[in-house]
Amino acid sequence: MSAALRNRSVDLASLVSRVVILDAHLHGARLLGDVVKQLGSREVVIETDGDLAMETVRSIEPTLIFTEMTAGLDGLAFVRTLRRSTLGCRQAPVIMLAAEPTASRIRQARDAGVHEFVRKPYTSAEIIRRIEGLGLRPRGWLENRHYVGPDRRRFSAESFHTPKRRKSDQSDGLERLQITI
DSSP: OOOHHHHHHHHHHTHHHHHHESSSSSHHHHHHHHHHHHOOOOOOEESSSSSHHHHHHHHHHOOOOEEETEEEEEEEHHHHHHTOOOTTTTTEEEEEESSSHHHHHHHHHHHHHOOOOSSSOOOOHHHHHHHHHHHOOOEEEEEEESSSSEOOOOOOOOTTTOOOOOOHHHSSSSSSSOOOO
């Protein structure tokens, strides 16, 4: 293991300590498991069925979950069920893997409560980069009638800089907004 990867594994060890991989393709899931083990994972459980994965999640309380979006495996239903459950790990980061990531599928994954979306085939560097992103930029948690999951906004007010689009944002501070009640 390289020195850079060793340093990463120290930083990410708690995030990858217990990992559940829900993937219909066992071979690919094993390769993904090897990547997270290199980051310091103590326990990696691979499931090929959503119902079995939910039982596994109940028993081991994972710190990170990978799931797949394919015709034979409904990772979206798994994520929705997890997010609306009362399990302690329901806020665990979820990374969705998909071979055909269309805009609508990415939107569906985001709306289900997925943290990150990765296109297949992927490299181990891509997986490591996504896990690092989860560790370095944790997201807040939102719950309402229509959505339960991580805050989907990827910026904070302090670090996000764009041209000001609203007239009230462009004012020089001398004008006051009048609110009629």
